[in-house]
Amino acid sequence: MPVSAASRERRLAALARRLAVDFGLDALGFVSLFALWYVASVYLVHSVLFPPPGPVLWRAIEMIEDGSLFEQVGASLQRILIGFTLGSLLGVALGLLTGSFRPVRRLLSAYVETLRFIPAVAMITVAVIWFGIGEASKIFIITYATVFVVLITTAAGVSGIAPNKLRAAQSLGANRAQIFFLVTLPATVPFILTGMRVAMANAFTTIVAAELVAANEGIGTMLWNARLYMLVDDIFVALAALAILGFVVDRCFRWLVFRFAGRYSPLA
Amino acid sequence: MSAVISMNDLEKRFRSRLGEDHVAVDGFTLEIASGEFFCLLGPSGCGKSTVLSLVAGFEPPTRGRLAIDGVPITGPGADRAVVFQGDDSLFNWLTARQNVEFGLRVAGMAAAARRERALHFLDLVGLRNQAERYPSELSGGMKQRVQIARVLANEPKIMLMDEPFGALDAQTRLLMQEQLAAIWRRTRISILFITHDIDEAITLGTRIGIMRAGPRASLKATVDVDLDVAQRQRTDPAFVRIYGRVYDLIRDEVLKSVDRGMSSGAAA
Numbered sequence: 001m002p003v004s005a006a007s008r009e010r011r012l013a014a015l016a017r018r019l020a021v022d023f024g025l026d027a028l029g030f031v032s033l034f035a036l037w038y039v040a041s042v043y044l045v046h047s048v049l050f051p052p053p054g055p056v057l058w059r060a061i062e063m064i065e066d067g068s069l070f071e072q073v074g075a076s077l078q079r080i081l082i083g084f085t086l087g088s089l090l091g092v093a094l095g096l097l098t099g100s101f102r103p104v105r106r107l108l109s110a111y112v113e114t115l116r117f118i119p120a121v122a123m124i125t126v127a128v129i130w131f132g133i134g135e136a137s138k139i140f141i142i143t144y145a146t147v148f149v150v151l152i153t154t155a156a157g158v159s160g161i162a163p164n165k166l167r168a169a170q171s172l173g174a175n176r177a178q179i180f181f182l183v184t185l186p187a188t189v190p191f192i193l194t195g196m197r198v199a200m201a202n203a204f205t206t207i208v209a210a211e212l213v214a215a216n217e218g219i220g221t222m223l224w225n226a227r228l229y230m231l232v233d234d235i236f237v238a239l240a241a242l243a244i245l246g247f248v249v250d251r252c253f254r255w256l257v258f259r260f261a262g263r264y265s266p267l268a
Numbered sequence: 269m270s271a272v273i274s275m276n277d278l279e280k281r282f283r284s285r286l287g288e289d290h291v292a293v294d295g296f297t298l299e300i301a302s303g304e305f306f307c308l309l310g311p312s313g314c315g316k317s318t319v320l321s322l323v324a325g326f327e328p329p330t331r332g333r334l335a336i337d338g339v340p341i342t343g344p345g346a347d348r349a350v351v352f353q354g355d356d357s358l359f360n361w362l363t364a365r366q367n368v369e370f371g372l373r374v375a376g377m378a379a380a381a382r383r384e385r386a387l388h389f390l391d392l393v394g395l396r397n398q399a400e401r402y403p404s405e406l407s408g409g410m411k412q413r414v415q416i417a418r419v420l421a422n423e424p425k426i427m428l429m430d431e432p433f434g435a436l437d438a439q440t441r442l443l444m445q446e447q448l449a450a451i452w453r454r455t456r457i458s459i460l461f462i463t464h465d466i467d468e469a470i471t472l473g474t475r476i477g478i479m480r481a482g483p484r485a486s487l488k489a490t491v492d493v494d495l496d497v498a499q500r501q502r503t504d505p506a507f508v509r510i511y512g513r514v515y516d517l518i519r520d521e522v523l524k525s526v527d528r529g530m531s532s533g534a535a536a
Contacts, residue, residue, distance in 0.1 A: 164357035167326055172371035172422055173346030182374070186361045 051233050056240060059233040073241055076211065076218040079135065080203045083142020087203075088196050090143070091150025095192075098151065099158025100184065112148060120145035120206040124213050133214040138207065145206040146199040150192065157191025158184060193257055200253060204246050219245075270337075271299035272426060272458045273323060278332035280318050292318040294484035296332070298477060303456045307469035309518060310479030311525035316462045320430050323460060324350050336425065346371060349424035351432045355411040358403040364390060364414045365399040371422035389417040393447060409440040413447070420451070429461045433468070445471055449500070466514050469493075470507055471500050478517045481525035489517050 034053050041052040063069035097104045098112075120141050127144075131137035161184060169183045211220020219238050226234035278296040281289050292315040300306045310316045322329050325344040334341045336348065349371075350357075359367055365386045372382035390399050393413040403411055412432055419427055433441040449472055452459060463469055469476045476491045491514055499506045 162356035164352045164354065165359065167324070167344065168350065168352065168357040168418075169370070169374075170326075170344035171324060171346065171348060171350045172374060172418070174370075174374040178374045182370070183359065186359070189361075 049232055051236055055233055056236040060237045060240065063234075063237060069237065069241065072217055072219055072222045072238075073245060075215075076207050076220070077245065079138040079218070080142055080200075080207050083139045083207075084146050084196075084200060084203050086139065087143040087146025087199065088150050091147045091195065091199070092154050092192055094147070095151040095154025095195075096158060096184070096188070099155035099188070100180070105155070112151065116148040116152070120202065121209045124210050127210070128214045133216065138210050138215065138218075141206055141210045142203050145202045146196075149199040149202060150195040153191045153195030153198070154188060157188035160191070161187045197250070197253055200249060201246070204242065204249075208242065270302055272302040272304075272337055273298075273300040273460065274333070274335050274338075275299070275319070275323070276333040278319070278322060278329045278334060280315070280322060280327070281330040291484045292482060293322075293329075293486070295486045298487050298490075300458060300460060302458055305452050305459045305461065305472055305474045306477065307461045307463055307473035307475070308477045308479065309463060309466065309469045309514065310485065311481050311518070311522045312464055314479045314482040314521070314525060315485035316464075316479060317430055320350075320428050320460065320462050323426075324348055324428050346375070346422055347425040349419035349422055349427050351412070351415045351419055351427065351429040353431045353434050355403065355408065355415075355435075358411060358414060358418075360403045363400050363402055364395060364406065364410075364417075367403070367414055368418045368421050370418060385421055386417075389421040390414075392420065392451065393417045407440075408436050409444060412436065412444060416448070416451070420455070420457075424457070426458045426460065429459060431462050431464070434463075441468075448472065449497075453497075466511060466518065467502060470495070470510050470514065476514060478514065479521070481521040481528065488521065491517070 038052050038054075041047075041050045060069065094108065098108050099105070123144055124137075124141055127137040127140045131140055165183055165187065166179060169179045174182065207218065208220040208223070211218035212224050213220075215221045219242055222238045223235055226232075226238065275296055275298045278293055279291065280293045281291050284290055296315075296319060308316050308319065321327055322334060323341070325341050325348065359370065362370070365383065368386035368389055369382045372385060377385075387396065387399060390396050393416055395410060395413055395417065398406060398410060403414065406414065415432070433444050436444060445468060451457075452472075461469075461472060470493055473493050476493060478488045478491070479485050480488045491510065493510055495504070495506055495510070498504075501507060502511075
């Protein structure tokens with residue numbers, strides 16, 4: 001069916017309009033967030049304990065200039081990335097095994113069905129006793145916070161594959177290994193990615209808690225020290241940093257999914 | 269006449285959750301010759317699909333002998349391709365072409381050769397221009413044609429089709445029947461085709477098998493369909509005569525099956 005240049009142009013214009021409206025609404029949402037913050041702090045609360053956006057922004061610029069903000073954020077981010085990667089790898093591997101083999105599922109259920117109810121935050125205590133207040137304990141905690149979510153979603157993905165897909169592959173001559181790599185794995189990718197995205201949010205909550213309790217640097221430490229010295233602006237810089245960091249990391253994750261796994265995307 | 273599929277006194281017994289056995293098929297005997305287009309017809313729930321899944325090798329019979337060219341069936345194999353009723357057997361992360369290439373890929377064919385072959389078979393089912401589309405971008409009829417192309421590209425000895433057009437609208441179904449008939453005339457591949465539609469069976473088949481109502485279903489009779497291409501339409505007297513014979517054979521079984529359905533419904 002030939003598409004005339006005029007109708008194609010009309011469709012492109014319609015698409016551009018829709019994108020512009022979407023972007024405008026996004027921007028409006030963010031502006032209103034800051035406006036609400038400003039109104040709440042200046043007109044409703046009237047307290048030094050709830051600073052408006054302006055002073056927080058100045059404080060953030062100061063901390064960026066002296067390098068301390070990036071140092072703290074970088075420390076937390078590094079722990080998250082290492083622990084998250086370890087936890088995801090472990091979770092995917094165990095999840096695939098759990099979903100594929102009944103004996104493994106029965107065997108691992110004792111671990112999965114008990115340990116996953118112990119919040120990672122509760123594990124901070126033993127992590128510090130075992131590994132000290134350095135990097136090892138943080139990475140342990142983040143791995144712990146990641147592994148079960150990824151494991152469970154991966155296993156659910158494997159057992160949710162339509163039996164006809166597996167049967168079709170068998171009848172087309174695929175052997176067990178080929179079925180695993182060419183059918184089971186790609187069919188499970190959307191579940192793995194969903195699990196990882198949820199786990200990423202877990203990792204953020206958990207790292208702050210871990211650093212609040214015991215650490216020498218990081219966003220949690222920054223919050224705790226600021227509380228000790230009543231540096232309210234610093235507290236708000238840390239909170240804003242968490243929000244922005246979470247937002248950026250999640251967007252990067254979405255972008256990577258679209259870029260490299262668009263076909264499997266659970267987010268599309 | 270050499271039998272390509274021979275089924276001898278087959279029984280399939282399922283153990284239910286409550287420990288009561290359900291015998292879907294009992295004493296099923298049938299030989300299908302090479303190059304036959306055999307339509308297996310029966311009331312719904314009579315065990316037609318069970319017979320197909322035994323021949324496909326998805327599950328073993330609990331009694332009886334089952335062989336392809338005299339060799340006992342031990343599991344699924346590339347000599348027996350299956351076209352499923354729903355579209356959930358397509359690999360949704362692969363394009364139409366990649367789906368058709370699947371069997372060639374697992375057999376180790378080089379990329380360029382299998383691409384050419386896949387395009388040839390997509391052309392055969394009229395989907396040359398949809399080769400790079402994903403299943404989610406295709407209509408129901410197109411998806412069934414992708415399944416058929418995927419199966420034909422693998423050059424199986426036998427095509428097993430489980431109500432492949434059952435979920436399509438009436439017009440699309442007629443079109444698909446025409447295409448399948450044309451493909452069969454060209455390739456003379458042996459086909460076991462499951463359906464509950466008498467018209468469809470007479471339009472397509474060279475022989476029709478009528479099943480008794482389940483449980484413990486078996487083959488009641490077979491009817492030869494010695495019609496040429498021009499006679500294969502509902503208004504042709506020869507077509508009508510065969511329709512009458514098949515209808516008489518199947519009528520009692522449908523009534524029995526309805527009775528049993530109602531009594532078991534009342535018991536439950």
